[in-house]
Amino acid sequence: MRFHLIALPHTQVTKAFSTCAYTEKTLEFANMMTSLGHEVYLYGSGDKTEANATEFISCLPEQDRIEAVGDRHYTSASFDNSLPHWQIFNRNAIAEIGKRIEQKDFICIIGGLAQKPIADAFPSHISVEYGIGYSGIFSRFKVFESHTWRSAVSAQNKNAASIDINFYDTVINGYFNPASFSYKKSDRKYYLYMGRMTQRKGVDIASQACERLGVELIMAGSGDYIPKYGTYIGEVKADDRADLFRGAIATFTPTIYQEPFCNVHIQSMAVGTPVLTTDHGIFVETVQNGFNGFRGHILRDFTKAAEDVKSLDHKAIAIDTYNKYSTDTIKYKYDAYFQRLLTLFGDGWYSV
Secondary structure: OOEEOOOOOOOOHHHHHHOHHHHHHHHHHHHHHOOOOEEEEEEEEEOOOOOOOOOEEEEEEEHHHHHOOOOHHHHHHHOOOOOOOHHHHHHHHHHHHHHHOOOOOEEOOHHHHHHHHHOOOOOOOOOOEEEOOOOOOOOOEEEEHHHHHHHHHHHOOOOHHOOOOOOEEEOOOEEEEOOOOOOOOOOOOOOEEEEEOHHOOOHHHHHHHHHHHHHOOOEEEOOOOOOOOOEEEEOHHHHHHHHHHOOOOEEEOOOOOOOOOOHHHHHHOOOOEEEEEEOOOHHHOOOOOOOOOEEEHHHHHHHHHHHHHHOOOOOHHHHHHHHHHEHHHHHHHHHHHHHHHHHHHOOHOOOO
């Protein structure tokens, strides 16, 4: 199979930009598909990529990318295709895809409506939104990061009871690279919050729980909201995250909105560190109380869980997470999904 994989205009597809979940997803998707022998044409920004791609095609010069981000963090960049850098990127992507595309190729979108012009330019080809953790969807072919998010987005601004299913939509969870996140026996001395430094990600819950218990909390991530309790260490490089997870008794990921997926909690569990989360969103699907963490409702739930996690089996957590969410597992789910889409060039629903 052949894939035209569209990255975002405001990041490079490298580990340095992996705080952006969509960029990390793009990088590992390219790695997964090429590992299965497929061709991946990656359309990105800047002059380099660390993804394993058949070909990397730059659609926005690095200086333009830098100017588009400005003095903000790249994760706060707007998904607005009326902006100049989006216009340039989409226009160049369309031109470069046109030079390479063949009849049964797939166009893989990660920017939702902001990249719809690319899909519209190739109406005879199958465009797939392959990692939906956002709400601005448009494609006939959609891969959601969780069942929770598929239901939430499908029912957005609609009467949920009136919605029919699309048999060519599916759910394939987010993923992690086991080469970067693996289990090692280690001393666990502190509690960890890793993620955007914003109240909506639940950093206050982590701070309040650890303050009540009088235990050490390390906070890592981008943003300017810093709770009064805990030690903030800034944004952590991709290569240093696994060791930070391994030193934690548990990782707090208590998002207070309907979390579509949350890479952080999967990466934590991948190295054997349990998670403390809220009882909403993706966590209802991934976190089993008393096995790989706990889901809480009020502060006392989190303080009790922070003690109870000490008895959990770290190695068992890591093995379970590898089996469910590693790229070694997920790549076959994507392969099966795209093989199903290929039947549309034949008998489709009636294929045998």
